[in-house]
Amino acid sequence: MRYRSQWRDRPDLHRLPIPSKELHYRRDNTTVNGIASDCTTESDSFGDTNSMPARLTLICHGATAATRASAFPLDEPLEDGVEEQARALGLSLRRWNCAVTSPALRARQTAEALSLNAVLDPALRDCDHGRWSGRKLADVQSEHPADIAAWFSDPEAATHGGESLRALMLRVSDWMADRMHDDGHTIAVTHAAVIRAAVVGVLAAPPESFWRIDVEPLSLTEFHSDKRRWALRVPESRR
Numbered sequence: 001m002r003y004r005s006q007w008r009d010r011p012d013l014h015r016l017p018i019p020s021k022e023l024h025y026r027r028d029n030t031t032v033n034g035i036a037s038d039c040t041t042e043s044d045s046f047g048d049t050n051s052m053p054a055r056l057t058l059i060c061h062g063a064t065a066a067t068r069a070s071a072f073p074l075d076e077p078l079e080d081g082v083e084e085q086a087r088a089l090g091l092s093l094r095r096w097n098c099a100v101t102s103p104a105l106r107a108r109q110t111a112e113a114l115s116l117n118a119v120l121d122p123a124l125r126d127c128d129h130g131r132w133s134g135r136k137l138a139d140v141q142s143e144h145p146a147d148i149a150a151w152f153s154d155p156e157a158a159t160h161g162g163e164s165l166r167a168l169m170l171r172v173s174d175w176m177a178d179r180m181h182d183d184g185h186t187i188a189v190t191h192a193a194v195i196r197a198a199v200v201g202v203l204a205a206p207p208e209s210f211w212r213i214d215v216e217p218l219s220l221t222e223f224h225s226d227k228r229r230w231a232l233r234v235p236e237s238r239r
Contacts, residue, residue: 053224082217095185096185102189131162146159173197197210
């Protein structure tokens with residue numbers, strides 16, 4: 001995850017990361033094709049989870065055609081070859097207790113390739129871009145420059161008829177608060193916008209900083225909780 005000085009007219013276009021080389025621990029929860037009733041920890045693998053701090057890893061789904069075209073996404077699948085990259089990343093994941101995923105096809109396909117057997121969580125869905133969905137940002141900006149300007153400058157604006165950034169941030173903040181007292185390690189496959197919102201909320205940063213956070217496909221963003229608040233975790237060196 002990188003932080004840049006300005007947004008680059010690309011809502012979801014980023015380079016692919018290089019997978020790390022760490023041990024991977026898998027646990028069966030449910031399939032991603034159905035909604036499970038619970039997502040619980042597995043204490044027999046980790047000892048007494050009652051004393052464990054919460055750890056959360058957000059994984060951005062793999063690249064899609066919309067990602068490459070700097071377009072507002074629909075429910076499109078992953079690009080060819082991305083599932084292979086996700087499978088390689090899956091081998092490097094640290095052991096985990098619970099896995100959840102956005103219901104979007106691109107997120108479910110990523111979770112499957114990662115071998116997470118993740119539970120569907122609607123709160124992890126992407127921002128609703130309303131009538132802009134499926135269109136290139138450049139085209140919308142050319143036709144409706146005032147609407148795009150308002151969207152970038154005002155977190156309350158929903159000029160596309162969908163979800164405002166403020167509403168997205170509140171949704172993600174509520175989801176993070178619900179995870180505050182979880183034990184063990186949760187992995188969540190979601191979207192760049194959701195991850196940006198999580199970072200902004202945890203850092204108590206101004207909403208404008210949302211556009212200064214660059215989240216790459218298949219990147220990992222980690223948080224730790226002491227059961228009182230979340231903290232953004234900078235990954236350790238891989239050297």
